[in-house]
Amino acid sequence: ETPQASGPDVRVERDGGIAIVTIDRPAALNALSPDVLRALHAAFESLAADGSAVRGVLLTGAGGRAFVAGADIRAMADLTPEQGEESARLGHRVAGAIEGLAAPVIACVDGFALGGGLELALACDFIYATDASTFGQPEVRLGLTPGFGGTVRLPRAVGLARAKELIYTARRIDAAEAAAMGLVSRTFADRDALFEGARATLAEIEANAAPAVGIAKRVLVAAAGRRTDRAAEIEIAGFGDAFRTEDMREGVAAFIEKREPGFTGA
Numbered sequence: 001e002t003p004q005a006s007g008p009d010v011r012v013e014r015d016g017g018i019a020i021v022t023i024d025r026p027a028a029l030n031a032l033s034p035d036v037l038r039a040l041h042a043a044f045e046s047l048a049a050d051g052s053a054v055r056g057v058l059l060t061g062a063g064g065r066a067f068v069a070g071a072d073i074r075a076m077a078d079l080t081p082e083q084g085e086e087s088a089r090l091g092h093r094v095a096g097a098i099e100g101l102a103a104p105v106i107a108c109v110d111g112f113a114l115g116g117g118l119e120l121a122l123a124c125d126f127i128y129a130t131d132a133s134t135f136g137q138p139e140v141r142l143g144l145t146p147g148f149g150g151t152v153r154l155p156r157a158v159g160l161a162r163a164k165e166l167i168y169t170a171r172r173i174d175a176a177e178a179a180a181m182g183l184v185s186r187t188f189a190d191r192d193a194l195f196e197g198a199r200a201t202l203a204e205i206e207a208n209a210a211p212a213v214g215i216a217k218r219v220l221v222a223a224a225g226r227r228t229d230r231a232a233e234i235e236i237a238g239f240g241d242a243f244r245t246e247d248m249r250e251g252v253a254a255f256i257e258k259r260e261p262g263f264t265g266a
């Protein structure tokens with residue numbers, strides 16, 4: 001693994017086509033200060049600039065106690081309403097950079113994923129977690145509301161009623177409950193098993209046609225929350241785009257010729 005970009009609070013390591021982005025501010029349980037958010041944004045922008053060299057990303061938190069315990073509460077204490085909006089906008093920009101990356105991003109949660117931390121995980125393509133993890137949107141306990149996408153993506157993940165219950169109660173749930181409601185895709189006994197599982201999933205994805213995976217992600221992100229007719233148009237355009245790729249010709253030819261496809265990513 002080679003370090004790629006390093007800021008004070010966010011590390012990016014590369015291992016072949018896989019990038020591991022680690023939020024490394026354990027003294028504050030990896031809370032998302034404006035600096036951390038800017039570093040995260042820069043990290044995902046730099047991965048996007050690497051184009052097809054990046055086939056998958058694991059996003060995680062350092063220190064063994066938290067993925068991310070939320071937006072930085074101390075940094076919000078004295079904000080004006082306008083500055084509050086601006087801080088939410090910064091969180092949304094990070095979520096947009098994650099969703100805008102063609103390669104899939106798996107949130108690897110080991111510990112607390114609360115408030116802005118859960119919202120960050122929800123911006124990833126899916127969430128894997130250790131059994132020791134806990135999830136929640138505790139904002140209303142602080143007099144705040146979810147600001148980094150919780151009211152948008154949590155209902156999509158778990159349904160409107162369950163999202164309302166989690167947000168209004170500020171209740172923390174464990175990984176098993178989060179998995180039962182579809183918030184977490186898979187749970188693991190410990191951190192090593194979590195990363196082994198996430199890497200195995202990325203390897204499965206890597207065996208497929210990269211342009212198709214990228215188009216599928218783009219369509220899924222763009223169609224989310226849209227009316228059926230608009231979502232269908234987005235899907236139709238994406239389906240057409242796949243026909244522009246060499247990998248589509250190769251994948252279909254390989255099926256017809258009863259052989260393994262040799263994808264190039266083109």
Ligand code: CAA
Binds near residue numbers: 031069
């Ligand atoms: N912001 C800033 N600092 C934080 C933090 C946060 N979100 N979460 C934890 N920390 C800091 C603590 O202040 C503490 O620092 P000090 O040692 O300097 O006092 C350190 O991290 C360790 O935390 P605790 O001592 O509190 O650890 P604990 O084991 O007793 O409790 C916890 C762990 C239950 C996660 C608790 O830290 C906690 O409740 N954190 C806040 C969770 C939260 O409310 N998150 C939502 C934030 S608002 C938000 O995210 C808005 C949005 O949608 C954008």
